[in-house]
Amino acid sequence: MSEQSTITFVRTTPQIARITFANPPVNLIVADTVRRLDEITRELETDPDIQVLIFDSSTPEFFFNHFDLAAAAEFPTPEGEDAVPIWTEIVLRLSKAPYITIASIRGRTRGGGDELTLALDLRYASRENAIFGQPEVGGGLLPGGGGTERLPRFIGRDRALEVILSSDDYDAETAERWGWVTRALPDAELDGFVDTMAARLASFDRTALASAKAMVNRASLPPDADLVTAYGEFAHSLTLPGFLSRAEGFQAIAAQLGIDLEYKLGEYLGMGNRQA
Numbered sequence: 001m002s003e004q005s006t007i008t009f010v011r012t013t014p015q016i017a018r019i020t021f022a023n024p025p026v027n028l029i030v031a032d033t034v035r036r037l038d039e040i041t042r043e044l045e046t047d048p049d050i051q052v053l054i055f056d057s058s059t060p061e062f063f064f065n066h067f068d069l070a071a072a073a074e075f076p077t078p079e080g081e082d083a084v085p086i087w088t089e090i091v092l093r094l095s096k097a098p099y100i101t102i103a104s105i106r107g108r109t110r111g112g113g114d115e116l117t118l119a120l121d122l123r124y125a126s127r128e129n130a131i132f133g134q135p136e137v138g139g140g141l142l143p144g145g146g147g148t149e150r151l152p153r154f155i156g157r158d159r160a161l162e163v164i165l166s167s168d169d170y171d172a173e174t175a176e177r178w179g180w181v182t183r184a185l186p187d188a189e190l191d192g193f194v195d196t197m198a199a200r201l202a203s204f205d206r207t208a209l210a211s212a213k214a215m216v217n218r219a220s221l222p223p224d225a226d227l228v229t230a231y232g233e234f235a236h237s238l239t240l241p242g243f244l245s246r247a248e249g250f251q252a253i254a255a256q257l258g259i260d261l262e263y264k265l266g267e268y269l270g271m272g273n274r275q276a
Contacts, residue, residue: 006033008058009040014049015202020058027062029112031074038076038086041093051206052198053097055120056104063103066111066135069247072238084224085231087112091119091146092224096217098210100201104194105130106187108169115145118154121213122197123181126190130172132180136234138167140243144234149222154179 006023019040021027044050057063067075076086084092094101094116101120109117110133117123125132134147142148143164151160155178163170176184185193201209237243 005036006030007036007040009036013202015051015206016054016198017044017050017052018054018056020056021062021064022058024059025062027057027059027065027107027113028068029064029066030068030071031076034086034090035076037090041090041097044097044099045093047099049206050099051202051204051209052100052102054102054104054194054198055117056194057107059107061129062107063105063109063130064113064116065108066113069238084228085235087145088227088231091116092227095119095221096214098206098213100209100213102194102198104190105172105181106190107131108133110135110169111143112145115143115147115150118150119146124190124194124197125172125175125181125184126187127172127176127184128187130175130181130184131169132172132175133167133169134164135167136237137165140237140240140246142230142234142237144231144237146222146227146230148230149226151180153220153222 006021008020008022009017010020011017019037021033023030023033044053055064078084078086078089100122103117103120103123103125105117105123105125106129107126108131110131114132114134134143134151136143136147148160148164151163154160155163159178170178170180172181172184175181
């Protein structure tokens with residue numbers, strides 16, 4: 001089975017499936033991405049065979065990026081005053097899924113893309129070509145997809161503060177050393193390693209895999225309510241003067257220099273802040 005939009009979903013075996021991010025030029029998260037991820041993860045919840053779900057990218061130099069804020073109004077919204085935001089539902093669903101999720105990270109992963117990656121079970125990164133970051137604060141925003149809840153659990157409070165407050169980019173070797181990713185591998189070895197790991201897990205008993213994951217989750221996951229609160233704080237930050245003034249500054253820099261701020265966002269955040 002194969003369907004394509006801003007992501008491609010392929011069932012490679014009864015036990016293994018693959019989601020490939022495909023929204024060039026920089027793999028921004030758009031409404032279609034959210035809808036498809038919601039559909040796919042809902043369908044897999046009741047799939048009797050799936051044991052491993054791999055995430056990768058077909059866009060050169062980008063794994064998964066932040067929300068396309070210019071199109072935020074198009075994002076699907078849940079019905080009901082107390083409904084959980086759909087993006088929060090997706091990351092919670094993946095964290096608790098009865099199958100194992102693996103990220104094969106080649107390129108930049110930032111913002112909401114990094115937060116989705118943090119919700120996955122195993123994260124393997126290209127040592128030469130993977131870059132990570134949470135750039136929200138530098139743009140006057142707050143992380144809203146679990147970065148403030150998951151990063152401290154993986155890398156510690158002080159390092160999480162550095163990552164989030166600095167809005168800087170971090171290479172794969174640093175990410176591995178800090179515990180941000182499971183391991184960093186030479187780029188030439190990444191695909192083979194991930195495929196081998198997926199095949200190994202798919203050969204095990206499905207119930208044993210799901211039960212072991214649930215036991216680790218019990219000891220390590222943040223409370224669901226914290227992620228719901230974080231998304232609400234992110235949404236509110238979109239309305240604040242700090243973000244609105246900086247957004248204008250970033251657009252002015254892009255027009256003046258003819259640059260793609262999505263490509264080298266971290267390098268230009270400080271320039272935008274000084275101009276704001």
